[in-house]
Amino acid sequence: MTEFELISRLIPWLHTNPTVVAGAGDDCAILDLGMLDGLLLLKTDAIVEGVHFTREAGPDKIGHKALARCLSDVAAMAGTPSHALVTIGLPKDFDPAFVEAIYVGLNRLAKRYDVAVAGGETTLNPERIFISVSVLGKVARGKYVLRSGAKPCDAIFVTGELGGSLSGKHLEFEPRVAEGRWLAEHFAIHSMIDVSDGLAGDLRHLLGTRELGAELLASAIPISRAARNKSKGIRIDAGDGVLSAHAAGSKPALLAALTDGEDFELLFTVASQDAVTLLDAWRRHFPELRLSCIGKILSEPGVFLKDKEGVRSLVAHGYVHFA
């Protein structure tokens, strides 16, 4: 059983109350606690040594990643993060200087986004460092964006470039907080998610269990330089379309962009008639950050990839933690 199957089995019977606007199954929980100016966002996430990082990454980048993942989830709701708590599980013989440097990296990012690090806990996790971060944020009423609002014919957009994150970006990425908020302030964003499990996987999360599909344009997928570099020398066997070289776990750059995961870019949809206006406004407002229109939402289930040879069904899934 994968984590996704487990979660979808649990969600239906977990206790809820009328203050929960959106709960399990979105990037953050949205809570209405009677604030005049907005709704609360609450998110928790964890990174684990040997799974999401190794100590060789350097402690400050580990701390950065632990917080940045949660900030990315707040960004995907078009929210503004405000507070964080950190619970860290440590082996008995932990190195205080290393742990302090984890907090230095985390705190540097927190300061930049004015996120108060308001507490936390330490505990024993004998074999590996385990960092669980909770983040609280705010979003204006009526301005939050769910995963689930995609409509047929919507244009699909993604920020930045995808693939190859493990060669470095996953430890240093900038959460797209300003971008997410700007999008919701200026356009009717129908659905949004941050790309953590890979474009292909997160696109499926966006479509959810609804009778919707998506068609991606292969030439429009923004492939990162890291994914291109990593794939050099990889060729596709002309005969059966299967990879001819698996050296060093490499894959073709396009496949990497579709499935690598940990990109922490924003994937969102808007009505197709807004697409050009949005692209124009984006380029004026965020000239440094690429925005790509990569396809459209279909009214039939299935994810398809269109290239010069035709339309193929996309079977590659995103990264599944317990696969």
Place this chain on the structure above:
Amino acid sequence: MTEFELISRLIPWLHTNPTVVAGAGDDCAILDLGMLDGLLLLKTDAIVEGVHFTREAGPDKIGHKALARCLSDVAAMAGTPSHALVTIGLPKDFDPAFVEAIYVGLNRLAKRYDVAVAGGETTLNPERIFISVSVLGKVARGKYVLRSGAKPCDAIFVTGELGGSLSGKHLEFEPRVAEGRWLAEHFAIHSMIDVSDGLAGDLRHLLGTRELGAELLASAIPISRAARNKSKGIRIDAGDGVLSAHAAGSKPALLAALTDGEDFELLFTVASQDAVTLLDAWRRHFPELRLSCIGKILSEPGVFLKDKEGVRSLVAHGYVHFA
């Protein structure tokens, strides 16, 4: 370095902002997000297999404990919990039925306190189950109670009975949410904490770095039946006052009550002139739950234990996770 030393080294330089009323170093963070009717409480805590529980405990009790610890912290601020998120680290070969049953136990407690389980994450923690819970709560403005408000001559109270929690209570305890709130509504509670590290240790947390001390009355410490049963057959060597029997890790019942930890009772102080009124009102309102006045706050540092033989300095510390 212990976790307490690590945390106290980190706290001074962590980023904060004006919305943080109380941050790291108390049972919960208190945040002012502009709600008309109160302040927010935010808490995160984790329990780890082999450290805080074993699988033999049964999954529903493990889930209960994971959430109850956070609710106990909300209780210690005189707050009301409202939402929880659960992040769970699991070995690769996790048993879905076992994990689901953890959520059953957690959800049962959540339902009883109307705490919405609004999401969470699962991740890989190869060697052991790691459950991190975040809880959001509310407290009326001016009604929250900090750890740090004790005054000289305050009477020291503790709810319930202490010691021997590991024989069962630590998996089944009821967080003192109604009690904490009632106390703050009806009395000027100067300081409060939940007893998780042992009475002796948490009393020191209450005194903090301030120039205060405490004198406990040995005969007033409410010793649990579990602590008494466990200590049967233990005698103190008359010669040098050192334990004569260490069989099965046992200790004298009084020492167990002072140092075992995981009691999750409320330890609080009020002005001595309020002590009798409070005890009377408590007995009418909570006839089932013992409340004991166990000593007083001193204006000089040090923790002392008074018994029929005199006043002794109490050197026994609470449980220190990385000792």
